[in-house]
Amino acid sequence: MAKVSCELSMSLDGYVAGPNQTLEEPLGQGGERLHEWLFGLKAFRERHGMDGGEPGPDNDIVEEWNDASGAVVMGRRMFSGGEGPWEGDPNADGWWGDDPPFHAPVFVLTHHARQAVQKEGGTSYTFVTDGLESALDQARAAAGGKGVQIGGGASLVQQALKGGLLDELNIHLVPVLLGTGGVRLLEGLQPTELELTRVIESPQVTHLRYSAKR
Amino acid sequence: MAKVSCELSMSLDGYVAGPNQTLEEPLGQGGERLHEWLFGLKAFRERHGMDGGEPGPDNDIVEEWNDASGAVVMGRRMFSGGEGPWEGDPNADGWWGDDPPFHAPVFVLTHHARQAVQKEGGTSYTFVTDGLESALDQARAAAGGKGVQIGGGASLVQQALKGGLLDELNIHLVPVLLGTGGVRLLEGLQPTELELTRVIESPQVTHLRYSAKR
Numbered sequence: 001m002a003k004v005s006c007e008l009s010m011s012l013d014g015y016v017a018g019p020n021q022t023l024e025e026p027l028g029q030g031g032e033r034l035h036e037w038l039f040g041l042k043a044f045r046e047r048h049g050m051d052g053g054e055p056g057p058d059n060d061i062v063e064e065w066n067d068a069s070g071a072v073v074m075g076r077r078m079f080s081g082g083e084g085p086w087e088g089d090p091n092a093d094g095w096w097g098d099d100p101p102f103h104a105p106v107f108v109l110t111h112h113a114r115q116a117v118q119k120e121g122g123t124s125y126t127f128v129t130d131g132l133e134s135a136l137d138q139a140r141a142a143a144g145g146k147g148v149q150i151g152g153g154a155s156l157v158q159q160a161l162k163g164g165l166l167d168e169l170n171i172h173l174v175p176v177l178l179g180t181g182g183v184r185l186l187e188g189l190q191p192t193e194l195e196l197t198r199v200i201e202s203p204q205v206t207h208l209r210y211s212a213k214r
Numbered sequence: 215m216a217k218v219s220c221e222l223s224m225s226l227d228g229y230v231a232g233p234n235q236t237l238e239e240p241l242g243q244g245g246e247r248l249h250e251w252l253f254g255l256k257a258f259r260e261r262h263g264m265d266g267g268e269p270g271p272d273n274d275i276v277e278e279w280n281d282a283s284g285a286v287v288m289g290r291r292m293f294s295g296g297e298g299p300w301e302g303d304p305n306a307d308g309w310w311g312d313d314p315p316f317h318a319p320v321f322v323l324t325h326h327a328r329q330a331v332q333k334e335g336g337t338s339y340t341f342v343t344d345g346l347e348s349a350l351d352q353a354r355a356a357a358g359g360k361g362v363q364i365g366g367g368a369s370l371v372q373q374a375l376k377g378g379l380l381d382e383l384n385i386h387l388v389p390v391l392l393g394t395g396g397v398r399l400l401e402g403l404q405p406t407e408l409e410l411t412r413v414i415e416s417p418q419v420t421h422l423r424y425s426a427k428r
Contacts, residue, residue, distance in 0.1 A: 012385070012408065012424070013400035014228040030405055161391075171226070175424055177375075179405040186227035191244055191393040194226065199415040206413055208420065210226070210389055 002140040005168035006150040006157050007065050009034040009205070010185055011178040016154050019181030023081050023091065028182055034174050037204040038062065047101045057202050065170070070146025071139035072102050073132070075156040076110040079125075085112050093117060094125060105142040107135040109156065132159055154185045161189055166212045169194065173206040216354045219382035220364040220371050221279050223248040223419070224399055225392040230368050233395030237295050237305065242396055248388050251418040252276065261315040271416050279384070284360025285353035286316050287346070289370040290324040293339075299326050307331060308339060319356040321349040323370065346373055368399045375403055380426045383408065387420040 010016050011034055018028030027034070038044045042053035043062040053059070076082070082089035094100065099120040107126050117125040128135040139148040150160050160166040171185075198209035224230050225248055232242030241248070252258045256267035257276040267273070290296070296303035308314065313334040321340050331339040342349040353362040364374050374380040385399075412423035 013403065014398075173422075175408040175410040177400055177403045177406040177408065179403050184228075186391055189227065189391045189393050192391040194389040194391065196389040196415070196417060196420060199413060199420055201410070201413040203410060206410060206420075206422065208387075 002070065002143050002145070003068075003147040003167045004136060004150060004160070004165060005068070005147055005170060006152070006160070006166065007170045007172065008152065008154075008157065008185055009037070009172045009174055011174050011176050013177045013179070014184045014186060015178040015182040016152070016185045017183040018178055021081070021183075026081050026095065030178050031182070033176055033178070037172065037174065037202075047103070049099055057200055058204060058207075061172075061200060061207050065149075066103075068147045069102075069104055069149045070143025071104050072106045072149050072151045073128075073135045073139050073156070074106065074108055074151035075153050076108060078151060078153040078156070079106075079108045079110075086110075086114055096123075099123075105139070106151075107139050107142075109135055132156065132163065132165065136165060154183050154187070157185060158187065158189060161192065161212065164212075168197075169210040169212055171208045171210070173208055174204070175206075216284065216357050216359070217282075217361040217381045218350060218364060218374070218379060219282070219361055219384060220366070220374070220380065221384045221386065222366065222368075222371065222399055223251070223386045223388055225388050225390050227391045227393070228398045228400060229392040229396040230366070230399045231397040232392055235295070235397075240295050240309065244392050245396070247390055247392070251386065251388065251416075261317070263313055271414055272418060272421075275386075275414060275421050279363075280317075282361045283316075283318055283363045284357025285318050286320045286363050286365045287342075287349045287353050287370070288320065288322055288365035289367050290322060292365060292367040292370075293320075293322045293324075300324075300328055310337075313337075319353070320365075321353050321356075323349055346370065346377065346379065350379060368397050368401070371399060372401065372403060375406065375426065378426075382411075383424040383426055385422045385424070387422055388418070389420075 018031035021028040040054050041059040043059050045053035080091040086092045100123040103122040105124045107128050110127050113129045114127045194210040197211050200207040232245035235242040254268050255273045257273050259267035293308050294305040300306045314337040317336040319338045321342050324341050327343045328341050408424040411425050414421040
């Protein structure tokens with residue numbers, strides 16, 4: 001069965017986003033810092049329709065992650081920054097414009113049903129109203145034999161961990177303290193033994209892979 | 215000048231101790247789990263007056279840490295589990311008996327002055343009432359050219375980080391989620407860039423070394 005994994009850039013003090021998330025600053029104050037290691041990479045730029053960029057171990061990680069993702073599941077708030085009915089959500093078609101970086105089917109968890117949206121470059125948005133397990137089932141069926149990635153946010157990853165639905169947790173640990181406030185990834189969970197299966201290091205970020213025993 | 219460092223075993227969700235710390239369970243519920251990687255190691259056992267134990271990369275780390283520590287600074291609560299006047303503190307001479315594992319001068323921060331205590335094996339306890347900077351100065355002077363280790367607890371490490379008094383932060387990241395509650399190491403700090411200077415991995419624990427830019 002397709003592996004369910006997630007990839008999260010996390011500060012050493014455990015944050016995946018800064019405080020005061022807004023439509024203008026969706027990652028919160030200081031949250032962009034957590035993704036800085038990505039922006040210059042060849043694989044990241046390619047994915048976002050740009051030329052150039054750096055090769056290297058960080059890039060290999062992102063290429064691997066891109067190649068492994070056959071479908072994505074994400075929460076409504078991560079998708080648009082909004083909540084409630086779609087009418088009046090200024091970001092109702094997501095943050096990523098006409099050619100989003102997913103290049104795969106994306107399943108968005110929401111309480112508000114709506115028609116699927118087809119974007120360019122292989123990305124589609126399907127809106128799932130009957131919960132995470134259903135979204136994962138649909139994503140597995142759409143992933144073409146590849147893996148399913150839980151894109152976020154933190155609460156969805158927490159839900160997957162609690163429900164024993166996550167096979168693999170990839171933490172990209174950024175050597176920064178984000179400081180007071182923000183969104184912590186690993187909050188309010190039950191005691192859980194993980195298995196460390198891989199460590200790849202670079203000066204910018206330490207790539208930690210854990211198998212979540214199920 | 216002698217380097218000031220600290221060594222902390224931390225769960226992936228950021229805890230260095232579990233909830234409900236008591237005299238019987240000083241590391242709190244589940245907190246022992248964070249130190250399990252240490253107990254079987256040759257260097258750890260030797261330090262605690264026991265024979266045998268495992269060599270390997272984890273052991274090399276602990277040997278290095280032992281060799282580098284010329285003096286230790288710790289908080290009162292870590293020292294005895296108590297607070298307030300020493301009279302009536304059942305643990306007033308510390309957790310570690312007559313031959314403590316430090317084998318070096320230890321400076322204990324307290325609001326309650328008392329005479330220094332000499333133990334076996336090179337450990338002494340000196341009680342410092344005029345703050346962390348003074349304790350670090352005394353520790354540096356006593357360290358015989360080696361480094362000074364801030365032994366804990368978390369609040370003392372936080373104070374050192376906030377005050378720009380820490381040169382090096384060694385995190386031994388244990389692949390476990392401790393779950394709800396407990397003591398988080400990296401809490402309430404200011405945004406801070408660190409420099410990742412070393413990663414050593416083993417299946418039990420990932421050893422991360424950060425230089426705290428001052």
